[in-house]
Amino acid sequence: MRVCITSDGQGLDAPVNPSFGRAPYFLFVDEETLATEAVKNAPGAHGAGVQAAQTVASKGANVMITGNVGPNAHQGLTAAGIEIYVGAKGTVKEALQDYRAGRLTRADAPTAGGHGRRMV
Amino acid sequence: MRIAIASGKGGTGKTTIAVNLALSLVEREPVQFIDCDVEEPNAHIFLKPRIEQVRSVEKLLPEVDESLCNQCGECAKACEFNAIAVIGKKVLVYNELCHGCGLCKMVCPTGAISEVPHELGVVESGEARGFPFSRGLLNIGEAMATPIVHTLKEGLDPDRLAILDAPPGTGCPTIAALHGADVALLVTEPTPFGLHDLKAAVGVARSLKLPIAVIINRNGIGDDRVERYCKQEGLPIPLRIPFDREIAVLYSEGTPLVDALPAWKERFIHLYHEIISQVGEGAASVASGFMPDDLNRRRTQGATVHAAEDVPAVDIGPNEGPKKGEAG
Numbered sequence: 001m002r003v004c005i006t007s008d009g010q011g012l013d014a015p016v017n018p019s020f021g022r023a024p025y026f027l028f029v030d031e032e033t034l035a036t037e038a039v040k041n042a043p044g045a046h047g048a049g050v051q052a053a054q055t056v057a058s059k060g061a062n063v064m065i066t067g068n069v070g071p072n073a074h075q076g077l078t079a080a081g082i083e084i085y086v087g088a089k090g091t092v093k094e095a096l097q098d099y100r101a102g103r104l105t106r107a108d109a110p111t112a113g114g115h116g117r118r119m120v
Numbered sequence: 121m122r123i124a125i126a127s128g129k130g131g132t133g134k135t136t137i138a139v140n141l142a143l144s145l146v147e148r149e150p151v152q153f154i155d156c157d158v159e160e161p162n163a164h165i166f167l168k169p170r171i172e173q174v175r176s177v178e179k180l181l182p183e184v185d186e187s188l189c190n191q192c193g194e195c196a197k198a199c200e201f202n203a204i205a206v207i208g209k210k211v212l213v214y215n216e217l218c219h220g221c222g223l224c225k226m227v228c229p230t231g232a233i234s235e236v237p238h239e240l241g242v243v244e245s246g247e248a249r250g251f252p253f254s255r256g257l258l259n260i261g262e263a264m265a266t267p268i269v270h271t272l273k274e275g276l277d278p279d280r281l282a283i284l285d286a287p288p289g290t291g292c293p294t295i296a297a298l299h300g301a302d303v304a305l306l307v308t309e310p311t312p313f314g315l316h317d318l319k320a321a322v323g324v325a326r327s328l329k330l331p332i333a334v335i336i337n338r339n340g341i342g343d344d345r346v347e348r349y350c351k352q353e354g355l356p357i358p359l360r361i362p363f364d365r366e367i368a369v370l371y372s373e374g375t376p377l378v379d380a381l382p383a384w385k386e387r388f389i390h391l392y393h394e395i396i397s398q399v400g401e402g403a404a405s406v407a408s409g410f411m412p413d414d415l416n417r418r419r420t421q422g423a424t425v426h427a428a429e430d431v432p433a434v435d436i437g438p439n440e441g442p443k444k445g446e447a448g
Contacts, residue, residue, distance in 0.1 A: 044202065046201040047199075047203060047214065048202070050214055050217065051205075053205065053207065054205050054207055057208065072217070075214075076205055079207045079210045079212055080207045080208050
């Protein structure tokens, strides 16, 4: 499985970034080998969630781990058949451990209101 | 001439100024009133217009024929707003991000994209207190207000003095309302918030190269920083409205100031003369300053605005339409 985690940096010890569309990096991790690939996120002024979903989908992730996911991003990731897990915190490595231990919540619906806003 | 009343900060008294200016001038000048605050119009509460016509305002959304689409992704690459995405075998269109520009259709090499109209809101027009009145209403759930403001401005009568009640803020809908005006009246209050947002509004008006006059509402509260700022920036303050219980009560009852306190009429007429002297005699004739507006034109091409539809005339008053607890 190829897992993508939103992060502040490029390695497994980097902190998880809780935002999906405007996270600084997407860190792709091979679940078996723990080999990583960091992709710098360059969101535009509009539609960051949509853009990010396309980036993650084009890199062939199976699972997305982040803090929250808005409606546009959720729709895009779901269209790509990517499973979304939210509530990740700590380092990338810790988030990966939480995911494997089943401690993260699977997001079958958006968990943020878009633009990083809380759901109302 | 077009006078746009804007503020930056919401609730400073734009509608109070716009409504009372119109009512003070109606006996002297042919006026028309346009409520451009399409997200929360409130001038109807004071002017109680009779609406005679309602037009639908639409934008064109892309529709993808999946049998023709080869998922090349050119549409997604071209879209500045990320309103169309190609993910795997699927093309997703995000309605609220789409600006309806049609670029995706133009770049599609297989002709898979067509455009379908989508209603954003309506423009209502009619008559209030002896002058033409129009307002826009953005549909609930829609994010894009500017096409409605543009449509409102297309309906302007070039032979009448236009009083445009702009939306609060300094974003696209406000810029759409201010664009093409001859003068910006910026309404503020003498508080730190008022000053902060006044500065933003001055920035927008200056970018649009509009002459600016500042009106201080609720004068007497806060501090003198707005006065000092205006002096420093060379911005005239042709009208100050005091923080006064009687004025607030009238406002809360939906009664225009000049109806209950006719002495205010002279002050608004004075304001008008100050504006004229500032923008120059050239712009003061009602027909001038009515420049062709490319920004406005663009949206009506491609049948985004449907033909006016006659509807039974209705009176709208304080109990109908969106309510607003502030002067917006």
